[in-house]
Amino acid sequence: MHDCGCTSDGSCPVPPHPKRLESMLANRDPSNITHRRLSADSSVTTQFGLGDGVIFPPERFPQGTQRRIMKQAAAAEPPLRGPLNVLIILTSYKDQPIRKDAVEYFKRLFFSKGEIKTGSVKEYYVEVSGGLVSITGKVFGPYVLPEKAQYYARDGWGFKEQAADTEPPNPDNNNVRTMAGHALDALLKEKPNVDLKEFDNAGRAEGTVDAFIVVHAGPGGELLNSNPAKDIWSVKWSLKKERVVGKSKTKVYGFLTLPEDAKTGVSAHEIGHLVFGWPDLYDPSNRSRGVRNWCLMSGGTWGSIVGTEPGTVPCHPSAWCKLQQGWVDVHVGNNRGTQTIMLNDVKVIKGSKKFSTTNASPLGTVYKLCPNGDGKSKQYFLIESRMRYGFDASLPGEGLLIWHIDDTVLDNGNLNRYRVTLLNADFKITGRPVSDPNFIDGEGCPFPGSTKRLNPTFDTTSIPAIEPQAQQDTFISITNISEAGPTMSMDVTVQPPLKSKL
Structure with a gap:
């Protein structure tokens, strides 16, 4: 890859909010499952697709292909030029509705020009790419997920992934991947004839939705006082199985999650993983701060200026x-x-x-x-x-x-x-x-x-x-x-x- 320094199950969560990071560094919490250190060969055993450059399932590679190679798929694609058409699905939990203005909020956050004082995701990528990339897309929903927040968070911010040999086996093995699958199900139930081909951007990952974004109710687990039992940490991952949708047979596999109050920084950071194949450049061991506030893929995610919230003015990628x-x-x-x-x-x-x-x-x-x-x-x-x-x-x-x-x-x-x-x-x-x-x-x-x-x-x-x-x-x-x-x-x-x- 970009073999990104992510969790032991393969995910690349967004770096923690600055206040949460300081707390983690001070407390050295060994139970923090989101930032375990990877060994040099951990890509062989880590959970496939979580926070790395995976955009295709293993079965789409020749037999014997190393997982390390599979995890470089996003970075190996031809550089994207022009519009990046993203698919955004808004969701409420069974027990928790999403904010009432979610549709308008995310249209402005991702696609607006000159409406947000600190800048939208569209304006961010136009600037940092020198005008080579521009974000477009559609917002669907909100749809009500079939389960409560706790079902997906599972006391682990949504990351827990049961090992194959765990006894007794959990037939659901629910986590944020389950949530993303349920979000896609909700869209297809509401719009059975929807054609996702428009989200397959020309020139890369042919036949695949390049940017599938799931927005959930409530805050992100990356915030200081989040609850691992019910909050989802923003992350790039992949569905448990590749989905083939509609007459165009467009494939859906990689996705990212965002909270209902997401800012430009977290949104841009996770797109950096999913679409551009960039690794995390903060230190996932939490023993240091990596490259910190000088790059989008580290603490620069949370950039701000006086009078603005963290994450509203993310700095440029390195x-x-x-x-x-x-x-x-x-x-x-x-x-x-x-x-x-x-x-x-x-x-x-x-x-x-x-x-x-x-x-x-x-x-x-x-x-x-x-x-x-x-x-x-x-x-x-x-x-x-x-x-x-x-x-x-x-x-x-x-x-x-x-x-x-x-x-x-x-x-x-x-x-x-x-x-x-x-x-x-x-x-x-x-x-x-x-x-x-x-x-x-x-x-x-x-x-x-x-x-x-x-x-x-x-x-x-x-x-x-x-x-x-x-x-x-x-x-x-x-x-x-x-x-x-x-x-x-x-x-x-x-x-x-x-x-x-x-």
């Missing part, structure tokens, strides 16, 4: 996420010697006061540096300029974000070696240690750092060093990093010997 979808222009720096690089903000928002007309492309630019100038290296650095405007207004700071990518690692589940690591200019790698909650989201994380050091340097002798995981020389140095601004500059030197150590 440079690595955008790279997977072709939403940025990538400049690869592998020439020997020193060159001065100029970077504008990775966001290209026409009409913004901070929009730079020097961008020749409608997409922002990311700079890629490979150890020893080796373009085939599985470890490399991505550098992007991020300023606080647009949806990035919620960022803790601004400047150059330098990401270390290690594609030999599955996910961000290993505290000592993440797949995607954000380097902190103020001398620490984001996410460690958990005893200091401030530096991770401090304004000094982007380069040149809050100290605004004269001629700041990022190389093998600096802190942090330019080889945070391999601990071997990359023969790269970055010097003379300018202060944060609409256009930033740096001197990049790639001076490898005849043979690379990495």
Whole structure:
């Protein structure tokens, strides 16, 4: 995959609300089933389809295909371009009705333009994709589910999945997957001739509904005071069995869940899993904060500005996420010697006061540096300029974000070696240690750092060093990093010997 760092049963829940995260980190609750650490080979045994890149059932792959490959299905699909048509089904529990304005609320949340002060899901994806993707769709319901909330939550926020060898067996094995199946049943009962082919977006996962969204009554389990006995934690998962619907025989398998009061952030995060195949970039072990508030797939889900609720202004996906979808222009720096690089903000928002007309492309630019100038290296650095405007207004700071990518690692589940690591200019790698909650989201994380050091340097002798995981020389140095601004500059030197150590 994107073998995302999700629960031991394979799911990728949304990161917890900031207040809940602080509580979990403080209490180190070992019973928290939503964020168990994955081992390197856990994709072989984890519950298929939960919070990963699964969009097809196992039977649609050649016999013998590794589950790790199946879990990369969403990320392996051709990048989506144009409208993303989503299917939204609103549901009430047997014992709990959904909010009265649910239809209008979710139409505005997902499809509106200029109606929500902080921005809709549609406006979010138009901005972060550089206009390459736009959310459209339909809202159905609300329909009344046949069971009460407790039936689906099952004292585990809806995640409990009975092992096949459990005795005595539970014939229902009910959880959020059951709920999604019941939601689809309700739609088909009300509209037996409905054609879901319109939700099969051209160019990817042919014959399959790409984005099936189930909205339930009540709050999400990711909130601070949620009740695992009756609240559902927002998640991407898959139905227990693939469904084939209507004359067009459109298939339905992957889905995501949202609470009735969902905000743009949680909605965009789960679409990131289901449609774009991005993994969670927060640390699922909860021993650190991962890349925290600098990416949609981590704490950036809960971005906000003064006077708004958490999750209303989610920040942009990281440079690595955008790279997977072709939403940025990538400049690869592998020439020997020193060159001065100029970077504008990775966001290209026409009409913004901070929009730079020097961008020749409608997409922002990311700079890629490979150890020893080796373009085939599985470890490399991505550098992007991020300023606080647009949806990035919620960022803790601004400047150059330098990401270390290690594609030999599955996910961000290993505290000592993440797949995607954000380097902190103020001398620490984001996410460690958990005893200091401030530096991770401090304004000094982007380069040149809050100290605004004269001629700041990022190389093998600096802190942090330019080889945070391999601990071997990359023969790269970055010097003379300018202060944060609409256009930033740096001197990049790639001076490898005849043979690379990495």
